[in-house]
Amino acid sequence: MSALDPYKKSNALITSRFFWMILYDTPGVIEKKMHKLDSMMMKNVRSAAINADCVLVLVDACKVPQKIDEVLEEGVGDLKDKPPTLLVLNKKDLIKPGEISKKLEWYEKFTDVDEVIPVSAKYGHGVEDIKEWVLSKLPVAPPYYPKDIVSEHPERFFVAEIVREKIFMQYRDEVPYACQVNVVSYKTRPTAKDFIQVEIVVEKNTQKIIIIGKDGKALKLLATAARLDIEDFLQKKVYLEVEVKVKENWRQDEGLLKYYGYGGKIRAL
Structure with a gap:
């Protein structure tokens, strides 16, 4: 459906x-932290690792192999157990089979992981191998949620x-990474379209100008694209209102970050 928040853990x-x-989808491991947000993101990663029965590390097969033990240490920490x-080597469809073999051999030799599996997420190749590997590591336990539940997140989370996905698709450079998306209001209305109010928080007025665009055209384009996908997801018509606000250096404001839901811990089940 959409790319989950790269800043937070999602399940x-x-x-x-x-x-x-x-499945817990955490932020990527950040070695060079530039904001308090980065540090809180790493807390999310470690929290997920502490409670996990197994860990999957995603690597781009198109890039030159590099040692990731320090990255693993940063993400998993110094866990006793x-x-x-x-290690999941993605995008194998973009490189030659011989190159895949060489990269598999390299990662198996120079990386402290239990196994390396090449996949193509685009075409689904290798996905079953990952599933079988994960299942082999999971303990026998009763279900924690009803069978028809696919996520513990409410609808407003997916809104x-x-x-956020539309911001990343429409804008470039650093602007999307400086954006925080909040659902301010979500009202279901039996006799009218559901009302959804969303705010996009940025750090600078120049970023706000870029998001809105000339005569508000960029923001209108963003809101329309988002509304259509939201309606498809919810299977009903909605009225979507989007506004842009400036909160200077919000990525450095610990109080705001906690208010926005960053830095929380994953509870052990």
Whole structure:
């Protein structure tokens, strides 16, 4: 549907007749932290690792192989009982089979992981191999959620994610990374379209000008694209109102970051 928030941990639930699993999608590991937001993101990563039965590390197969043990240390930390770790080598469809073999051999030799699996997320190649690996690491346990639940997040979470996705698709450079999307109001109305009010928080007035665009055209384009996807997701018509606000250096404001939901811990189930 949409790219989940790269700043926060998100989860999805996968169930079948034979298994049940919770997937935590965390921010990428940041070695060079530039904002308090970065530090809080790393708390999310470590919190997920502490409670995980296994860890998957995603690597771009198109890039030159590099040692990631320091990255793993940054993400997993100095856990006494390090969870089983799988390195997922994505985008194998973009490189030659011989090159894949060389990169597999390199990562297996120079990286402290339990296994390396090449995949193509675009075409679904190797996904079943990942699932089988994960299932082999999960303990037997009762389900924690009803079978029809696919995420513990409410609808307003996905509304914010859709708006965020459109920001990343429409704007370039650093502007999307300086944006925080909040659903201010979500009102269901039996006799009218649901009313959704969203605010996009940026750090500078220049960023606000870019988001809005000349005569408000850029913001209107963003809101229309987001509304159509929101309606498709919710399967009903909505009235979407989007405004842009400036909160200087919000990524450095610990109080605001906590208010926006960053730095929380994943509870052990």
